[in-house]
Amino acid sequence: MTLLPQTASLHERAKRVMPGGVSSPVRAFRAVGGDSLIVESARGCRLITTSGQTLLDFVGSWGPLVLGHAHPEVVEALGNAAARGTSYGATCEVEIELAERICRCYPGLDQVRFVSSGTEATMSALRLARGATGRELVVKFSGCYHGHVDHLLVAAGSGLATLGTADSQGVPAAFASLTRVLPLDDEQALVDLFDREGDRIAAVIIEPVPANNGLLLQRPEFLQRVRRLTSKHGALLVFDEVITGFRLGPGGAAERYDITPDLACFGKVIGGGLPVGAFGGREDTMAHLAPDGDVYQAGTLSGNPLAMTAGLTTLEILQRDSGWATLEALGAYLEQRIASLPKNPAFPISLARVGSLFWLSLQTGPLPRRPDAIREDAGTAYRLLFHSLLESGVYLAPSAYEVGFLSLAHSRSEIDLLVEGLHRASSSGPPCGDQ
Numbered sequence: 001m002t003l004l005p006q007t008a009s010l011h012e013r014a015k016r017v018m019p020g021g022v023s024s025p026v027r028a029f030r031a032v033g034g035d036s037l038i039v040e041s042a043r044g045c046r047l048i049t050t051s052g053q054t055l056l057d058f059v060g061s062w063g064p065l066v067l068g069h070a071h072p073e074v075v076e077a078l079g080n081a082a083a084r085g086t087s088y089g090a091t092c093e094v095e096i097e098l099a100e101r102i103c104r105c106y107p108g109l110d111q112v113r114f115v116s117s118g119t120e121a122t123m124s125a126l127r128l129a130r131g132a133t134g135r136e137l138v139v140k141f142s143g144c145y146h147g148h149v150d151h152l153l154v155a156a157g158s159g160l161a162t163l164g165t166a167d168s169q170g171v172p173a174a175f176a177s178l179t180r181v182l183p184l185d186d187e188q189a190l191v192d193l194f195d196r197e198g199d200r201i202a203a204v205i206i207e208p209v210p211a212n213n214g215l216l217l218q219r220p221e222f223l224q225r226v227r228r229l230t231s232k233h234g235a236l237l238v239f240d241e242v243i244t245g246f247r248l249g250p251g252g253a254a255e256r257y258d259i260t261p262d263l264a265c266f267g268k269v270i271g272g273g274l275p276v277g278a279f280g281g282r283e284d285t286m287a288h289l290a291p292d293g294d295v296y297q298a299g300t301l302s303g304n305p306l307a308m309t310a311g312l313t314t315l316e317i318l319q320r321d322s323g324w325a326t327l328e329a330l331g332a333y334l335e336q337r338i339a340s341l342p343k344n345p346a347f348p349i350s351l352a353r354v355g356s357l358f359w360l361s362l363q364t365g366p367l368p369r370r371p372d373a374i375r376e377d378a379g380t381a382y383r384l385l386f387h388s389l390l391e392s393g394v395y396l397a398p399s400a401y402e403v404g405f406l407s408l409a410h411s412r413s414e415i416d417l418l419v420e421g422l423h424r425a426s427s428s429g430p431p432c433g434d435q
């Protein structure tokens with residue numbers, strides 16, 4: 001391949017050597033238009049792009065950066081760790097410490113297995129569930145995303161929602177046929193499925209706080225019903241806490257709803273910005289995993305000392321500085337500021353929020369609890385908001401279906417900037433849907 005001249009822009013060079021110029025499709029600005037970001041550096045709650053723009057960041061690397069970018073203590077710990085070796089291919093002390101901390105904090109967890117991404121965590125947890133139960137079917141909910149695992153790329157939320165494909169090419173029908181998809185917020189559908197196929201269901205996987213297709217806050221009764229039915233039929237309940245784990249609090253959504261799953265999946269926050277995932281459960285369930293059991297799972301870089309150090313340091317700081325209480329207060333402030341904006345019927349904005357996770361719902365009426373309750377033209381209004389905010393230096397995710405993230409690096413004044421930007425955009429923009 002011919003090399004582009006030195007004068008070619010980074011965007012041109014990126015597009016030439018990487019599909020869409022990105023390493024993950026959500027980073028491309030397909031849903032909102034324009035060039036995706038190329039970042040030069042980041043610190044606190046701000047990103048600096050290679051074109052010199054400073055952006056107030058509400059994406060936080062899509063969830064991991066609960067302390068903000070380049071937190072000095074995390075950076076220092078990483079420097080020290082790197083000097084002691086970047087990978088051992090053997091167990092290290094910081095890995096044991098992180099495992100102990102996760103097991104101590106999360107309800108019902110005796111053991112965890114570290115992996116390198118959230119996708120690997122859900123994929124391996126479901127293999128374990130199938131191995132432990134000897135059953136084949138997996139149930140997921142429409143709008144929940146569990147990584148790009150073949151048999152879970154069915155009705156899987158934002159990345160796919162914005163691409164307009166209900167499904168991915170390249171997933172054999174035979175794989176998808178082992179997945180049952182149910183609507184969220186619908187106990188009867190769940191009961192009916194268990195009546196029909198309960199003895200074939202290995203696991204029900206759910207984001208207890210679905211945060212990949214808007215923020216679809218569930219009724220506690222619905223989640224409790226999922227727990228009761230899985231127990232009754234001998235299926236394992238898998239909580240995908242890749243976003244919520246250690247973001248909502250030390251016990252994630254399980255603690256918030258007081259529901260203990262059989263298996264839990266983690267990622268994002270527990271890696272402090274480095275590639276980490278984990279899944280865990282009771283000792284008797286985890287005993288099915290190799291080397292103790294016969295469900296195989298492995299990883300060259302699993303439990304990597306740098307990744308473990310970033311994760312452990314992040315969790316220690318959250319605990320030491322009462323991070324979760326601060327995040328909740330910041331979230332409450334955002335909620336209160338948005339609620340007090342003058343109502344513009346032509347451009348409704350309401351906020352779905354839990355802790356430091358938030359989503360702008362651009363419609364009137366109750367907050368949606370399932371994907372089909374989100375207005376179909378949400379993307380049109382969002383595109384307007386997105387670009388207006390970007391022009392004033394505020395970066396939200398480039399899709400109407402992605403949540404926003406607050407971090408301990410944000411303060412009220414940065415939230416004010418966001419809210420002022422939203423107000424400006426919604427009062428100057430044309431009515432949504434009328435374009």
Ligand SMILES: *Cc1c(COP(=O)(O)O)cnc(C)c1O
Binds near residue numbers: 116117119268
């Ligand atoms: C991000 C995410 C995943 C996938 O994690 P990766 O590290 O991107 O593979 C899985 N489940 C949920 C709920 C997520 O938000």
